[in-house]
Amino acid sequence: MSRIVPYDPSAPLPRKPGHTSRGRLERVLRRGEFAVTAELNPPDSADPEDVYERAAVFEGWVDGINATDGSGANCHMSSMGICALLSRIGFATVMQISCRDHNRIAIQGNVLGGAAMGVANFLCLTGDGVQAGDQPDAKPVFDLDSISLLNTLRTMRDESRFLSGRKITTPPQIFIGGAINPFAPPYDYRPLRLAKKIAAGAQFVQSQYCYDIPMLERYMDRVRDLGLHRQCYILIGVGPLASARAARWIRSNVPGVHIPDPIIERLEGATDQKREGKRICIDLIQQIREIEGIAGVHMMAYRQEELVAEIVHDSGILKGRQPWHRGMDTDPETALEEVLEEVQST
Amino acid sequence: MPRITAYEPAGAGPVRRLRSPFTIRQWSVRHARFLERLYTFFADILLGLHPLWRALGYGRVERPVKSVEQVVKGFLFDCRMCGQCVLSDTGMSCPMNCPKGLRNGPCGGVRANGNCEVEPDMPCVWVEAWSGSRQMAGGDHIQNVQPPLRQSLRGTSSWLRATAERAAREEAARAGGADAP
Numbered sequence: 001m002s003r004i005v006p007y008d009p010s011a012p013l014p015r016k017p018g019h020t021s022r023g024r025l026e027r028v029l030r031r032g033e034f035a036v037t038a039e040l041n042p043p044d045s046a047d048p049e050d051v052y053e054r055a056a057v058f059e060g061w062v063d064g065i066n067a068t069d070g071s072g073a074n075c076h077m078s079s080m081g082i083c084a085l086l087s088r089i090g091f092a093t094v095m096q097i098s099c100r101d102h103n104r105i106a107i108q109g110n111v112l113g114g115a116a117m118g119v120a121n122f123l124c125l126t127g128d129g130v131q132a133g134d135q136p137d138a139k140p141v142f143d144l145d146s147i148s149l150l151n152t153l154r155t156m157r158d159e160s161r162f163l164s165g166r167k168i169t170t171p172p173q174i175f176i177g178g179a180i181n182p183f184a185p186p187y188d189y190r191p192l193r194l195a196k197k198i199a200a201g202a203q204f205v206q207s208q209y210c211y212d213i214p215m216l217e218r219y220m221d222r223v224r225d226l227g228l229h230r231q232c233y234i235l236i237g238v239g240p241l242a243s244a245r246a247a248r249w250i251r252s253n254v255p256g257v258h259i260p261d262p263i264i265e266r267l268e269g270a271t272d273q274k275r276e277g278k279r280i281c282i283d284l285i286q287q288i289r290e291i292e293g294i295a296g297v298h299m300m301a302y303r304q305e306e307l308v309a310e311i312v313h314d315s316g317i318l319k320g321r322q323p324w325h326r327g328m329d330t331d332p333e334t335a336l337e338e339v340l341e342e343v344q345s346t
Numbered sequence: 347m348p349r350i351t352a353y354e355p356a357g358a359g360p361v362r363r364l365r366s367p368f369t370i371r372q373w374s375v376r377h378a379r380f381l382e383r384l385y386t387f388f389a390d391i392l393l394g395l396h397p398l399w400r401a402l403g404y405g406r407v408e409r410p411v412k413s414v415e416q417v418v419k420g421f422l423f424d425c426r427m428c429g430q431c432v433l434s435d436t437g438m439s440c441p442m443n444c445p446k447g448l449r450n451g452p453c454g455g456v457r458a459n460g461n462c463e464v465e466p467d468m469p470c471v472w473v474e475a476w477s478g479s480r481q482m483a484g485g486d487h488i489q490n491v492q493p494p495l496r497q498s499l500r501g502t503s504s505w506l507r508a509t510a511e512r513a514a515r516e517e518a519a520r521a522g523g524a525d526a527p
Contacts (some may be wrong), residue, residue: 099446100446104494126446126448126453126454127446128455128463129445129446129455129463129464131464132463132464140445140446142446142447142448143494143495143497144494145446145447145448145449145450145451145494146448146450146453147450147451147491147492148449148450148491148492148493148494151491151493152494163494179454180454181454181455184452184454184455184456184457184458185452185456185457185458185459185460185470185473186452186456186460186472186473186476186477188476189451189452189472189476189488192488192489193451193452195489196450196451196489196491199489199491200450200491208454255454255455255457255463256453256454256455256456256463258458
């Protein structure tokens with residue numbers, strides 16, 4: 001069947017058998033490609049151009065853009081707003097939902113709204129405590145937690161009903177994700193926690209920043225023993241450190257980030273610390289890629305987003321593959337499939 | 347720009363800290379196996395008294411039982427009377443003491459020393475829960491996916507609810523067994 005209408009980048013892709021969403025990220029992962037996602041630093045403004053500018057540096061380099069939901073408990077443009085703007089022009093977005101700011105009524109409504117706008121991927125997070133951000137006097141909601149949130153989204157998608165049991169006439173077609181942190185105690189429980197997230201509905205997970213490969217390897221050994229890497233796509237979080245000073249600050253001020261001393265020493269020993277930070281990031285990605293059971297990386301280059309393209313290029317993880325960018329007059333994979341279907345039907 | 351005071355415990359000043367040390371709560375986690383046995387024993391007694399509760403009316407005994415429960419569990423676990431007790435699934439560490447109220451496991455912010463992200467001088471209730479669960483016979487229940495809290499049950503007795511539910515289940519099973527040939 002050939003297309004009659006011109007290619008509309010914001011339209012969901014045709015649904016493939018076995019897929020739960022109509023987005024590009026799920027396709028890339030299910031094909032077994034090494035996926036790359038990146039986190040967009042949300043603007044403190046109401047100007048859509050700010051979002052487009054920040055997304056432009058990722059274009060053609062990543063398979064999904066994460067829109068954070070008040071990360072670090074600071075106010076920014078909402079993940080819903082960012083996803084609306086980006087999905088409108090064809091970007092694959094990962095809409096983050098944090099349990100800190102919304103109760104179950106708001107969250108379920110947002111999932112329907114997001115999915116209706118073309119968001120195919122949702123990331124279920126607990127969220128940082130309000131104390132971490134610029135509004136420590138806010139009321140923390142935490143009506144759900146990350147795992148009951150995963151379960152809620154899966155119920156909505158697979159059973160076409162809200163938590164209350166009330167019917168959803170058209171369920172959201174979504175790819176559901178969670179977060180993992182192999183670098184925080186209790187270390188021996190962390191793989192089981194991933195198992196629990198999978199049991200609750202996680203199809204992919206993105207991890208906290210990884211700067212400690214041996215620790216990640218120990219975690220992944222256990223994950224493979226449990227067979228979890230076959231039930232869920234695991235994307236490891238990485239990001240360049242701007243300087244040794246920044247690394248120290250992150251280590252003591254951002255919850256859940258573990259940066260071992262040798263990394264900081266390596267930064268300190270360099271003449272150009274920013275460049276060395278990028279080099280470390282590339283080295284880490286190349287080591288992560290070699291670990292069995294890892295499906296991709298999640299780039300969190302906070303305030304250094306312009307480095308993402310270089311890092312992805314220099315690390316060679318795409319192996320010549322080019323993720324979607326504007327101006328592709330059709331989605332390459334869809335076009336190929338249509339040709340194949342025509343061949344098969346004749 | 348306001349000074350960002352990262353991770354100073356909000357609503358938990360030094361006075362509250364002094365008032366609620368974690369000693370007893372931590373003792374309970376260390377003795378999770380014993381408390382699990384004690385609870386099983388005690389739950390059977392409550393179930394045995396089900397005819398009495400029913401005769402008096404569950405609604406009428408709610409208040410006195412709740413008061414006892416609040417004192418006992420408040421002392422042992424710093425219980426917050428969520429009304430849907432999951433202590434036997436969480437290593438005898440009450441998840442409602444987590445500043446985020448997480449009922450399904452630790453968040454990613456646990457500090458390297460095992461303390462809470464939000465309250466730096468408090469041991470993470472989920473690190474405790476994991477260690478407590480390792481001693482318990484039903485320790486693997488920590489993997490049960492807990493549904494979201496039902497806010498409407500806050501402040502009610504979960505002992506009585508668990509007893510009523512168990513009695514109903516057993517009656518249903520008996521009725522089902524009687525129907526079978």
